[in-house]
Amino acid sequence: MNTARLKQLFPTLEEALFEELVKHGTVKEVKAGDTLLRVGQTIRSTMLVMDGIVKLYREDEEGKEFFIYHLDAGQACSLSMVCAAKHETSEVLAKALTDATILSIPLEFMDQWMGKYKTWYQFVITSYRDRFEELLKTIDAIAFSNMDERLEDYIKKQVDKLGSSLKMTHQEIATDLNSSREVISRLLKKMEAKGWLVINRNTIEWVKKD
Amino acid sequence: MNTARLKQLFPTLEEALFEELVKHGTVKEVKAGDTLLRVGQTIRSTMLVMDGIVKLYREDEEGKEFFIYHLDAGQACSLSMVCAAKHETSEVLAKALTDATILSIPLEFMDQWMGKYKTWYQFVITSYRDRFEELLKTIDAIAFSNMDERLEDYIKKQVDKLGSSLKMTHQEIATDLNSSREVISRLLKKMEAKGWLVINRNTIEWVKKD
DNA sequence: TCATCTCTGTGACAAATATCACTGTACACA
């Protein structure tokens, strides 16, 4: 792992921290679709995303997965950065959307860095704040919008991250939105009729401009 | 304002901070129902709740208010504690549920205290974390539960804060849950039939034990 | 090439929630 790359990804951090990151961090390469963190799993380390995109989910008792937001390169899973008690368990499910590179830092450094490096706790706090605002937007979507709007938002977000040609099945989208395949298929058909997208087997081509 | 009371409310903070709070904070008494912060309003100060209960809402374009969580005495509005840019505007609406006492600290002290007092940034971070988890629970409710469960949860939360006799109209509940009065009335009737509560004009008496 | 599997499309129906229209009823207060 090279320091230059870290500086690029985390430009707000101070010099000494890059050395700490290099020294104590472990780089993990994961494949698209891999699970990085399960609900209930004990958190032993903080994840910084160095490359690729990670999807975060909330899960209910029956294992239904509800997509909440993406983490891009240069972002961190804020929940794993502050663990009041040791052996705290995860509230969320994290999966790699694309192949990804994760920098994993053992939890014991968190407390220490928090006191030692001003830029670290600023990073932690802005991470929290940003994720918090994403959650608020997620709440808006489910509280105030119908499925058609939510689906449009969802597709736009995916397109933002992955480009306009989405390799997903209708079932996968339905799962993320906690809906059902048939509903998604029908709504996609309507959007296709409006000329917003083109449906092919396993892929959706988003063509709407706005 | 006396330091002893502050110590009781915010036991994790250090000695020097109580003096700062006394010196720079302004105590405001507000009435039940008063609006403390509107969406889009510029945030000029941080609110610490000293007494009473504050309700936080998310608002949509048409002004519909969606209840997200309560703040009790000893808690703070985390969003107002970290303002990356100056003149940041509020993402949420805050209203006093009961008469309340608010300690208001001008924003300029935030940066300063954050660097100076370890217990302050710990307070900020745990506030954020706690609010974050509340948001996750809120998302669970709307993503995974039907209105009957959400209504039950909602009433239980209110009862927790205000006691088992709730002085609210069905319309107010409907607004908080972004539903409609008729739906809430019907669901309350069902709960009454099950013996969970007693409906009177303007009040609901929660009797269910669990 | 046939068998099988996954993905998609669609009609029919069910359930949950929203909306409309109207009624009754308790309370405040002139």
Add this chain to the structure above:
DNA sequence: TGTGTACAGTGATATTTGTCACAGAGATGA
């Protein structure tokens, strides 16, 4: 004491979403 107003109850109906059943299309591999 009457009367207006806010609150609550309820039937009818619309809309949205979910579920079931089944059909067909395209990929895959023996």
